[in-house]
Amino acid sequence: MSEDWKPYTLPRDHTESNRLDAEHRGYKVNVGYLLHPRIREALPTNAHQFPKERDGKVEYGLLNVLKDVPEHHKAKFDVFHLRLLICGLKTRDWQKAARHVLDLLKPGGWIQWQDSNFPNLKCYNNKPGASRKACSGLLSPVLKALSAQDKFMPHSITGLMSLVQNAGFEDCDEDVSSSDRVAETRATNNVYQQDAVTTLGKVLAQQGAMPGWTKEQVDAVTARCIEELRDAKVYWRWDFHIVTGKKGP
Secondary structure: OOOOOOOOOOOOOHHHHHHHHHHHHHHHHHHOOOOOHHHHOOOOOOHHHOOOOOOOOOOOOOOOOOOOOOHHHOOOEEEEEEEOOOOOOOHHHHHHHHHHHHHHEEEEEEEEEEEEOHHHOEEEEOOOOOOOHHHHHHHHHHHHHHHHOOOOOOOHHHHHHHHHHHOOOEEEEEEEEEOOOOHHHHHHHHHHHHHHHHHHHHHHHHHOOOOOOOHHHHHHHHHHHHHHHHHHOEEEEOEEEEEEEEOOO
């Protein structure tokens, strides 16, 4: 990694893990699937096509997506599913990550890359005349600070399909869904998305990346945000982009 690499923006603790779990559950409901239907149709359709040697175990390991793929991992996988790299990579690293996923896949293997259009996150009125001042007032400096740290890819997540295509994937396609495709999830979405904005605000304020803000000020504004969100008077909304592509023969 380069010397100017900034660490992952969000914390790595149980509270954040629980928030991410809730976020992923919400994504599953609103996107409507875990593995894209076009990939399921392309994979083995009956037990005769499964690998002959299986021990029923799942192996866990760490892999740095920004480093060259180790030889023993090259062309070993049928599917690689990435989620939520937004805020985690610098602009120059997205293309590198996509190329490394291409190296991991077998010929004919699939990538599914799902990310949130977080740069276009907005707070909307559900009740006419309800205030959005606190929510918008906290979000704006958070997005500005993340942009200054180069944690958003060019053209936001809307450029994700072109990025995957340029990495060498074929037959690429894209689904776009909203965080409230299932309207009943808005209340839950509000909780984990406000937690994300608040946590980012605290981290960035402590880094000095949000001039004029302290952790205590973020907490104070968050209390007002929660009041605005109460009883669904206003709600957070954003889009998901799900890009699929295939490695050539």
